[in-house]
Amino acid sequence: MNYLYYPGCSLKGTGRAYDESLKAVCRALGITLSEVPDWNCCGATAYMSVEETRAHALAARNLSLADAAAADKGLKRDIIAPCSACYLVLAKTLHALDEQIETRVLVERALKAGGLDMPKAGLQVRHPLDVLVNDVGLAAISAKVKSPLKGLKLAPYYGCQLVRPYAAFDDQAHPVTMDRLMAASGAECVDFPLKTRCCGGSLTGTVPDAGLRLAYIILKEAKKRGAHAVVTVCPLCQFNLDGYQDKIAAEFEEVAMPVLYFTQVLGLALGLSERELGIQRGIVPAEPALAGRR
Amino acid sequence: MPLQQTMRYESERDRAFADWVESITGGENVKGCIQCGLCSATCPLSIYMDYTPRRLVNLARAGFKDEVLSSFTIWLCASCYACRAECPKQIKVTDIMYALKRRAIREGSYPRRFPIPILAKEFSRMIRGFGRTPETFLVADLFLRTNWLRFLDMIGLGLNLLRTGRMSFVPESIQGRDQLRRILDSVDGESAKEERAVKEAA
Ligand code: SF4
Ligand code: SF4
Numbered sequence: 001m002n003y004l005y006y007p008g009c010s011l012k013g014t015g016r017a018y019d020e021s022l023k024a025v026c027r028a029l030g031i032t033l034s035e036v037p038d039w040n041c042c043g044a045t046a047y048m049s050v051e052e053t054r055a056h057a058l059a060a061r062n063l064s065l066a067d068a069a070a071a072d073k074g075l076k077r078d079i080i081a082p083c084s085a086c087y088l089v090l091a092k093t094l095h096a097l098d099e100q101i102e103t104r105v106l107v108e109r110a111l112k113a114g115g116l117d118m119p120k121a122g123l124q125v126r127h128p129l130d131v132l133v134n135d136v137g138l139a140a141i142s143a144k145v146k147s148p149l150k151g152l153k154l155a156p157y158y159g160c161q162l163v164r165p166y167a168a169f170d171d172q173a174h175p176v177t178m179d180r181l182m183a184a185s186g187a188e189c190v191d192f193p194l195k196t197r198c199c200g201g202s203l204t205g206t207v208p209d210a211g212l213r214l215a216y217i218i219l220k221e222a223k224k225r226g227a228h229a230v231v232t233v234c235p236l237c238q239f240n241l242d243g244y245q246d247k248i249a250a251e252f253e254e255v256a257m258p259v260l261y262f263t264q265v266l267g268l269a270l271g272l273s274e275r276e277l278g279i280q281r282g283i284v285p286a287e288p289a290l291a292g293r294r
Numbered sequence: 295m296p297l298q299q300t301m302r303y304e305s306e307r308d309r310a311f312a313d314w315v316e317s318i319t320g321g322e323n324v325k326g327c328i329q330c331g332l333c334s335a336t337c338p339l340s341i342y343m344d345y346t347p348r349r350l351v352n353l354a355r356a357g358f359k360d361e362v363l364s365s366f367t368i369w370l371c372a373s374c375y376a377c378r379a380e381c382p383k384q385i386k387v388t389d390i391m392y393a394l395k396r397r398a399i400r401e402g403s404y405p406r407r408f409p410i411p412i413l414a415k416e417f418s419r420m421i422r423g424f425g426r427t428p429e430t431f432l433v434a435d436l437f438l439r440t441n442w443l444r445f446l447d448m449i450g451l452g453l454n455l456l457r458t459g460r461m462s463f464v465p466e467s468i469q470g471r472d473q474l475r476r477i478l479d480s481v482d483g484e485s486a487k488e489e490r491a492v493k494e495a496a
Pocket of ligand 2: 333336337338339340347370371372373374375376377378387388391
């Protein structure tokens, strides 16, 4: 299986462990990822707050480069975008190009100024969770699980921008895809009603009085429900929940809750090493929670 | 204590602003809002907002421009789309919040205590320069520009990122920087043209 891969800025920086673990899992499952050549930042939530059409043009450059690469190498026209913000922005621009005539005209002109073509219909933005569960399939994954994570209890946290408003592969308020994937890895998911509640996004840094509390609420609930770790699908959620626990301890209470990527848990179950999966990159160490589980 | 007007007369509305709200992406069916308050109930930031999302939608569509553009609400919105998913009238509240942020930046009418507009501008400057935005740079740069004390406060986090190999030292940069600038400039040229046309028409 061949896919286009749009890592996004976070996966090259603070979310490095997500990039490492996703690639390792794909290798183990026979999925080839071709990075979109010379991709640029998607613009995240910040760019949309400055200028709308420019935000779409910025995202459209990536879509155009991806489409050209797919045609060039004869790849499937599906772009895997692991970061929820990138996933949302790229999907939003695809929708806007389809539905807003004025945007389409302006973006087409802008791409032309850069010597690029409009992405053609049929190009899709996909999340790795969707690809793993719906393209590869749980049965095929279960068959490759070598060391199930016995007794590991996880709080499945999806965050907001993956499931809302575009993803059609799961429910917007009560998604289950990751729960099923974690079950296939031998881990147990606790009942977690805050699955899609906002982690605070960039507010954790910009308006900490409000942002920190949002992150704390999620961690506290995970602890209350008996989880050994939170498992996420997004580098921004991981950063918020993992990186600010010192500050949360100072302001509220110590939670000491490791925050893993779903690809790290799956990778462990597939028999990959902790190092390969970037487990050591957690600011709150996950090793104690994982010890002796496989 | 001097008396303060706590309610508004209809004559204080800005009708042009109300028309604009209806014309933005996401504002198409704003008149259909039934003021049910589901957006406010589901919004995780409501408790910090000066106007809840329901009230903000109502003020915006009625044309109370100053209240809306200088509100904390639009800067507290984390774009989590929970309101949009819950709204029984499919109103795109998040997109309305985005449009109001853009307008507030353009008119310079945002409350100064929020660094978000500065972050947003810094972000676009980085993209223009490099094509990519290493978050660690962005955050450090922001705090240096806005608040030294906050920067010192972030050092602990910086050390943790360093220890776990998650810090970037050189901003990544794309090959097609000129191409990207041509693309962005083309959009800017078009919107400048449009703004002139609007002004001339008025
Ligand atoms: S949920 Fe929708 S209809 Fe209800 S108050 Fe909010 S915007 Fe209006
Ligand atoms: S998108 Fe903004 S207004 Fe809507 S629920 Fe989320 S934070 Fe609140």
